[in-house]
Amino acid sequence: MRFLVTGGAGFIGSHLVELLISEGHSVTVVDNLSTGRVEFLKGVMGNPRLRFIEADLLRPEVAREAARGVDAVFHLAANPEVRIGQQSPESIYRQNVEMTYNVLESMRVAGVRALAFASSSTVYGDAKVIPTPEDYGPLYPISVYGGSKLASEGLISGYAFTFDWTAVSFRLANVVGPRSTHGVIYDFINKLRRNSSSLEVLGDGTQSKSYVHVRDTVKAMYQLLMKAIDKGVRYEAFNVGTPDRVSVLEIAHIVAEAMGLTPQVYTTGGVDGGRGWKGDVKVMQLSVDKAMSWGWAPEVKSSRDVVRRAVAEALSEFKA
Known part of the structure; x- marks a missing residue:
């Protein structure tokens, strides 16, 4: 076609x-x-x-x-x-x-x-x-x-x-994955490359979403x-999406661990009850039953595994 x-x-x-x-x-x-x-x-x-x-x-x-x-x-x-x-x-x-x-x-x-x-x-x-x-x-x-x-x-x-x-x-x-130029993983890696001793998390850190x-x-x-x-x-x-979700604080720790760092992680508190910014959805998890009933399924099946893979890929790109 x-x-x-x-x-x-x-x-x-x-x-x-x-x-x-x-x-x-x-x-x-x-x-x-x-x-x-x-x-x-x-x-x-x-x-x-x-x-x-x-x-x-x-x-x-x-x-x-x-x-x-x-x-x-x-x-x-x-x-x-x-x-x-x-x-x-x-x-x-x-x-x-x-x-x-x-x-x-x-x-x-x-x-x-x-x-x-x-x-x-x-x-x-x-x-x-x-x-x-x-x-x-x-x-x-x-x-x-x-x-x-x-x-x-x-x-x-x-x-x-x-x-x-x-x-x-x-x-x-x-x-997330190779060639991403924005988003939480990209932001965390850049923040830690600038300052490896501390990591700012927008919002209260409890935001939980599917990746x-x-x-x-x-x-x-x-x-x-x-x-x-x-x-x-x-x-x-x-x-x-994937049939689960992961919190922003968990992502912060996954990124820090992958970079071999132990920064002080702190949250900004955010807006509107802990959102990272105005309009940030705090909890997002999609039902993927319909797509799967049509024959599709994600190869990387959990949000945590997706994040871990994407962090490794991003760090590889930064070194290239």
Whole structure:
């Protein structure tokens, strides 16, 4: 097949592109490199089945050109930082909602009828049901970022039913692994590299969330989209994560141990009852029963093991 991957030079996108190429598909990548990096694609950059476009999908003509001649779209391009929402709602809206609209319109014009969307667990907000299933509701995101992902899901569902597409939204737990350039593991390693004697933890440290490895994530996105196309479904949402969670304080100790350090770990106390920042979901654990019933399962099955592997991979990258 011929795929378009928006944000394909990013953390998750670059792993997805590698998977698609390895499966024999042709891939067009569009990335403005605001957070993505060309070097993330170095393993496939010379492949004749890869086409790379450095451009901004906020320009409708870019989206239209990218969608021409493809069979399906993986839409990953977005502002990935949850915390920026309270600082710049306009940036979140434009890069997450307006860009999604441009991609959908380009698909409609080009006659592309299959889409996978990288959504987020943040659409659930402070869920009252843990583990949280896909049919939980009503959904009340507590960050502008989460709201933008839910708005995009709504647009995608509307287009899918109106124009007879197959569309799938993936509500991702915290994705970690090689090439990650933000998040708690990345932050802790950088803090300890600057000062090995102490480690600041945002919030009260009891925040507890699910983590999933990036390679398991892209396998879920690929396998479940292909199954949805085969089944001819209109729209589905899938949680992608591991069936447990790990606290921020536990992650701090895992990172310190992996670096051979014994820092004084202290918490800032946080905001709104111990959150790391405004809009930080304190407890997140997704039910992955639905994805598993469709045949996907994470290779790394616990959040602690995911974190341990990601820490080792990150430390290896820092040494390279």
